[in-house]
Amino acid sequence: MLPRLKISLRCRSRTALLRAATAVLCVASLVTNLVLYSSGQPVSAGALALQLAALLGAGWHLRRGARSINLLPAELADRMLKVQESERQHLSRELHDDIGQLLTAAKLQLDWLQRRVPAPLQAQCDTLRKTLDDTLGNVRDVSALLNPRQLASLGLEASLRAHLLRALENSEVHWSLECKQRLGGISEEVTMAAFRITQEAVTNVLRHAQARNLLISLQRTPAGLLLTILDDGVGFVPASKPGEVGQRGMAGMQERATALQGSLSVTSQPGAGTRIEALFPWPARSQERARTPATDD
DSSP: OHHHHHHHHHHHHHHHHHHHHHHHHHHHHHHHHHHHHHHTOOOOHHHHHHHHHHHHHHHHHHHHHHHHHTOOHHHHHHHHHHHHHHHHHHHHHIIIIIIHHHHHHHHHHHHHHHTTSOGGGHHHHHHHHHHHHHHHHHHHHHHHHHOOTHHHHHOHHHHHHHHHHHHTTTSOOEEEEEOOBOOTTOOHHHHHHHHHHHHHHHHHIIIIIOOSEEEEEEEEOSSEEEEEEEEOSOOOOOOSSGGGGTOHHHHHHHHHHHHTTOEEEEEEOTTSOEEEEEEEEOOGGGHHHHTSOOBOO
16 A cells, blocks of 8 residues: 555656646746847747747646546546455455464464463463454454455355355344346456445445345346345435435445446335345346346256
């Protein structure tokens, strides 16, 4: 993370330096023109070169600004999500490799110590071992949430099932995951987006919904992959622009769907539960194949 931050700061300093140089050229050109005009002297070649340099600098900044302004919201959301996933993967590796290894080393040191301490201290060693085991398990769980490595090997359905088992293990929520069709051929971007949206929805159910039942379904449709999340919780009033009213989780779901040219709809009202539908369209080459979805025998 630190090298990327240094590169970003270096780029910003260069941009600031170019802006300052352009401002100096413009002021110098203006002063030169005023001096020549007041003295009645003809414009020299040096003054023309100074004006040309100032115009080129101003044009470069205008072009750069136009590119930034013309950046589509979907493109901006896509870039932000890619940066976010990259940072999550980096943090996951740090947790798994560094902190996980330190905790494992601490367990090995505890084994050595436990063989040498007197009997009255064995109970404390056992308590310390349980604490280390719980901490190591929590670190692995957080690492898996930040970077679900099993997505590539197990696929979307199995990864979601594993996440639901882990996240809802100690809750009273009765859940079901329905997927009656094969999910092969789905891009990594869609798989990750569907997983993250479900992850956020499950978090909301545990924190806010007070739901007893949760139903998640994945379905191949002619239009695309349809993810449906339904709960019977307390519900809420969805906002058209959730990011502006503090519904950051909903805003993140919307951004993930929009970044893949998909759509996300939220239907809810107080006391009536919540229904979330995310549709991820198929790529052009997959449209024809998607019209005839394959079902398991």
